[in-house]
Every structure is written in structure tokens, then in C-alpha cells.
Amino acid sequence: MFKKILIAIACASLLSFAAEDPVSVVKSKDVELQNIIKKSKRTAKETERVKNLLNDSFDFALLAKKSLAASDWKAQDEASQQKFVTEFQRMVRNSSANRLELYRADSTIYEPAKMKGTDDARVVAHLWNKGKESVLEYKMTLVNGKWKAWDLVIDDLSTARNYKEQFSKILKDKSFAELIDIISKKADEAEK
Template identity: 60%
Template sequence: MKIQALLTALALSFTVAFAADPVQAISKNDKELQTLLKKKSLSKKDNERVKGLLSDVFNFKLLAEKSLPKETWSGLDEASKTAFATEFQRMVRNSSAKRLEMYRTDSTIYEAPKMKKNNTEANVTAHLWYKGKESVLVYKMSLVDGVWMAWDLVIDDLSTARNYKEQFATILKTKTFADLLEIVKKKADESEE
């Protein structure tokens, strides 16, 4: 049993040591996104790729979990958690793709990642400049199966997860989880048009 535990620990440390740098996970997608955003107009295929790039680096299940009050999330069965995460991802992807202006940059500088929890969590800070104005983004990331995935995006000190959590908590004071799921689904549908 001790040998198995040692081998597992070695395998985990090997994975962490050779996992892609969290900055690379962000910057790789950003380069392709910026290339697409420089086009005069985007085709339907380009728009779908933009949606993919905006969400490929995100762990939407964890973001969905962090966006609900703990007691709500823990009280859900797996099917409800999956349904919420799926609709939440659609809503965020579709609404983000409609607000492309906020993703355009003239230049971006990434700070070295701030590593946490045995190098399985990191914060990556990006300084973005567009038309002379700077914005600061912090990606809160976790290592998931050897891949760095973001679960929160803090834009100029405003946390995406915290913002949704406050909105959803307010809704859940007067409505059920099923009502909330319908609201999220409706917003996803509206922003898809």
C-alpha cells in the first residue's frame, strides 16, 4: 500500500512539474482571439471559434459551482449540477461573444503566475492596453487533469464568480433552483440570437 501511495505521489508531482505553464494556457488562446478580432467582419465559423476561444480555458463546472451559494450547490443531484453548468456555460459564452470590444487589445503583458496549493492553483495577472487605456485581468486557475483551467476572471477588481453568486443568491431568495435554471437558459437563448 505504501508503494502504491508513493507511486501515486510521484505520478502527481510528475504531472504538475510537466503541465503547461498557466500563462501559456491563457496567452495561446489570446493570440488566436486577437488575430480573429482584427478582421473587418467575422463569419459564422469565426464567431463560433471566438466563442470557443473565450471559453476553452474555463472550467465552467467549477465556475458554476462557485457562482451558486454553497448550500444550493451541495443540495443538487449530479444531473441538476450538469444541467446548470451546461446552461451557465452557454449563457457566459454567448454573452461574451456579443461583447467582443472588451476583448480587443493593442498589447498584453502577463505577470509570472502566483502559484498556490502545491502548484495546483495559480493566479495569472494580465495587463491589457487598448487605445491607451489599461485593464487588469486576474485569472484564478486550477490544474485539472494536467491542464490549467480558469474558474474565475477578475476584471479591474470585479470577480465574475462573485458577481454571479450575488445575482443568483438574490434570485434564490424568492425563486426555486428550477426557476433560476430557466432564467439562465432563457438568457443563454437570448444572447445566442
Template identity: 30%
Template sequence: MKHFVTTAFVFFYLALTGLNLCADDHSPTEQLQPVLNQLIEVLDDESLKGDALREKRRGKIMAIIASVFDFKEMSRRVLGRTWNEISEKDQQYFVTQFTKLLENVYIGKLESYGGRSYEFVAERIKGKRAQVTTLIPYEESKIPVHYIMQRELDKWMVYDINIEGVSLVRNYMEQFRTILSKEQYDGLIKIIEDKNKSFAEENRRG
């Protein structure tokens, strides 16, 4: 549970820090750091809280997230070689469904988590790849969180998060690999669709 809640927080915590940023000559850390307070403001904004405002609140959050997370790259990685075996149309559809799954799985946890402080402790850049490490307070300890990024044109984009040695992308990749080996792509996308429909029904019931 600890890892799940922490993953939920840092996934959207980082996502919301990328608003209106471009790489230029700035390091990944310099891009991420200045707007962390914007996340806290969103999480603590009383005018966006409550079930009646869920759709508006989550729509706003996801619009911001899309500016810093490369969901296509994440989707390509979690599918592995299957990505190249499906059509471009299916690739686009998978990105949509997988992004929705991440939203459904993690955003509710983020909403109940509230704003937290943070500490940048390290940055490592190698060519077009980078890893930014932060410490996020959780209960009586601090959790090291590594943001894995790659530079695309004029900005750094996040394509994975590693928390205490656990990669978000690898975790899904291993889950999907098992399903793909038994049910192939059609079976996997059906499972994801059903999960998203189930979340939607739960939200309608409040």
C-alpha cells in the same frame, strides 16, 4: 460600460489562448503566452466576419474556450450550496445553460472589440492554484486583469477572472443568490433559459 466591455474582451481573450496546451512542467504563464496571437488572428479574420457567419464563428470560438475554461467549476461556485442540493442531471443542465449565458452576454462584445496587445506582469502559484496577471490596453490606460486558475491533472484551467477588483464568478454568485433566496433553483434556471431564448431570438432577427 467600460468594465462590461473589458470583461467581455478578456474573458474570451484568455479563453482562446488555451488552444492545444497542457501543463506538464510549464507554468500557467508559459501556457498562456505563446498562443495569444491566435486570438488576434481569429478576431481579425475577415473570412469569419459578418452576420451570415455568426454561428460558424461563435461555434469555433466556444469550442476553443471549452479547452481552457472550467465551466463546471464556475457553475459550482456561482450556485454555492445550491449546487449540492440539485441532482447530477440538473447540475449538467445548469452548466450548459450558464455557459450559453456567458457566451450570449460577452461574445458579441468581443467580436466588436478586435485584437489587442497584452503584457504579462506577474504570476503567483500556490499549490494547485495560480493567478496570472496581465495588463490589457483600454482607451488611454491599461487595465490589470487577474486570471484565477487551478491545476487539473495535466493542465491549468481558468475558473475566474478578476478585473479591477471585480470577480466575474462572485458577481454572478451574488446575483444568483438573490434570485435563489426568492425563487429557488427552479426560478433561477427559468430566468437563465428565458435570457438565452431572448438572445437566440435577437440573433435570428439579425
């Protein structure tokens, strides 16, 4: 009897640590984001909350890595990679918080998650704003038991691919350190 109770407790504990469904994760963040976006004027605290929502939603280390050609990423030492991730995250957070109107929706329908194994998922959301539909696809991975997006595809335009193209052009003429400086300046500009 005691063994059965221990097994039941162990099973319940494992279930409580199981990752939430990726669609539920996207929906919960979206509901909070939509509530903030619908306000005509946002406070500094609400803008900071948007940035935190983005932080909680994205795996910036993976997005940053996928925003570079594999050879460009591998050519950097760990300190340069980390500096790139930090500045890239700051740039994306700040610029996304300033362009929230892109995410405004009157209604949203989510498709069931398309799973690839147990650690990768794609969540597709159909957003309607003033009768116009946009399709967002979140490419997600499981990080420490939490679903995080590493790419956001908006109407077939991949965020990671877009950055990769931009950064490849910059790296043809400039060094990796100069790329980090450019990203850092963009992050500073978007923070104002």
C-alpha cells in the same frame, strides 16, 4: 546501459505530459482571440471558434459551482447540478462571444504566474487599448493536466462573485429550476 535508456525515455515521457505553464496557456489563447477581435466583421465560423476558445480556457463546472452559495449548490441533486452547469456554460459562452470588444487590446503584458501549490495559479495580464489599461486576473486550476480558468477578474470585478450575487438574489424568490430556466433563456437570447 539498457536501464539508463529506459529511464531517459520514461523521464522524457513524463515531461511531455507535464502541464504547460499557465501564463503560456493564457497567452496562446489571447493571441488567437485578439486576431479574431481585430477583424471588423466576424464570420459565423470565427464566432464559433471564439466560443470554443472559451470552452477550452474555462473550467465551467467549477465556475458554475463557485457562482452559487455553497448551501445552494449542496442542496441540489447531481442531475440539477449538471443541468445548471450545462446552461450556465451555454450562457457564458454565448454572451462572452457577443461582448468581445471588452477584451480588445493594442498590447498586453503578463506577470509571472503566482502559484499556490502545484494545481492552482493566478495569471495577471495588463491590457492596453487606446491608452487605457485594464487588468485581468485569471484564477486557474489544473484539470486533467491542462490549465483552466475558473474565474476572470476584470479591473477588480470577479466574474464568479458577480454571478453569485445575481443568483443569490434570484434564489430568494425563485426555485433552482426557475434559475436554470432564466439562465437557459439568457443563453438563447445571447445566441441570436
